[in-house]
Amino acid sequence: MDKPFSQACANNQDIISQMLTSVLADKKRVLEIGSGTGQHGVFFANKLPHLTWQMSDRRQNHEGIQRWMADNPAPNLLAPIALDVLSDAWPTSYYDGIYSANTAHIMPWQAVQAMFTGIGERLLSGGVFCLYGPIKYAGILMAKSNQEFDQWLQQQAPHQGIREFSELDSLAKNAGLKFIQDKAMPANNRLLVWQKTA
Numbered sequence: 078m079d080k081p082f083s084q085a086c087a088n089n090q091d092i093i094s095q096m097l098t099s100v101l102a103d104k105k106r107v108l109e110i111g112s113g114t115g116q117h118g119v120f121f122a123n124k125l126p127h128l129t130w131q132m133s134d135r136r137q138n139h140e141g142i143q144r145w146m147a148d149n150p151a152p153n154l155l156a157p158i159a160l161d162v163l164s165d166a167w168p169t170s171y172y173d174g175i176y177s178a179n180t181a182h183i184m185p186w187q188a189v190q191a192m193f194t195g196i197g198e199r200l201l202s203g204g205v206f207c208l209y210g211p212i213k214y215a216g217i218l219m220a221k222s223n224q225e226f227d228q229w230l231q232q233q234a235p236h237q238g239i240r241e242f243s244e245l246d247s248l249a250k251n252a253g254l255k256f257i258q259d260k261a262m263p264a265n266n267r268l269l270v271w272q273k274t275a
């Protein structure tokens with residue numbers, strides 16, 4: 078079946094799943110925000126069978142995600158729910174893990190704010206939020222590839238851009254999350270992890 082394809086997902090899914098294996102070792106239910114093509118959901122559900130993996134995204138991406146699911150069914154992989162973090166109602170379920178890759182620099186800042194607020198409301202105490210992607214620190218992007226990517230993002234749409242760690246962490250704090258881990262990943266990406274406090 079013809080499916081949308083992300084080369085970046087194909088490149089990074091192995092190393093991200095290795096990280097998630099330890100970060101989500103004692104978790105049960107994960108919500109993915111901005112599942113995109115659905116490749117990560119399909120891959121991680123297979124690699125992490127102890128988790129129930131709930132994909133989500135804006136409606137326009139659901140058909141592609143369904144195609145990936147149809148070709149790679151798994152009992153612990155749930156069909157995508159419609160979740161535009163700005164305009165849709167969030168699921169009423171609670172999760173002990175939330176994961177999102179390459180979304181914060183694509184969404185407008187207002188949506189990033191809404192994403193953290195929603196995460197704070199839907200994460201169980203002790204649950205973790207894992208955010209993957211390029212990150213700016215103290216206003217600086219060290220890697221040339223990230224500087225060029227940031228410029229390209231802003232040329233595509235002025236609301237896009239690589240986000241500043243301290244600003245993300247401030248949103249997290251306001252949502253009741255404590256920063257616990259920052260792992261360097263290939264291609265100048267990071268995996269940031271916050272934990273919901275009691």
Ligand SMILES: C[S@@+](CC[C@H](N)C(=O)[O-])C[C@H]1O[C@@H](n2cnc3c(N)ncnc32)[C@H](O)[C@@H]1O
Nearest residue numbers: 111112113160161162163178179180183184188
């Ligand atoms: C660059 S893609 C990343 C997709 C996938 N996570 C990956 O790593 O390949 C950005 C994703 O963010 C989603 N997105 C953008 N704005 C959003 C919003 N307001 N609410 C939820 N998802 C959003 C897009 O639909 C898209 O799936």
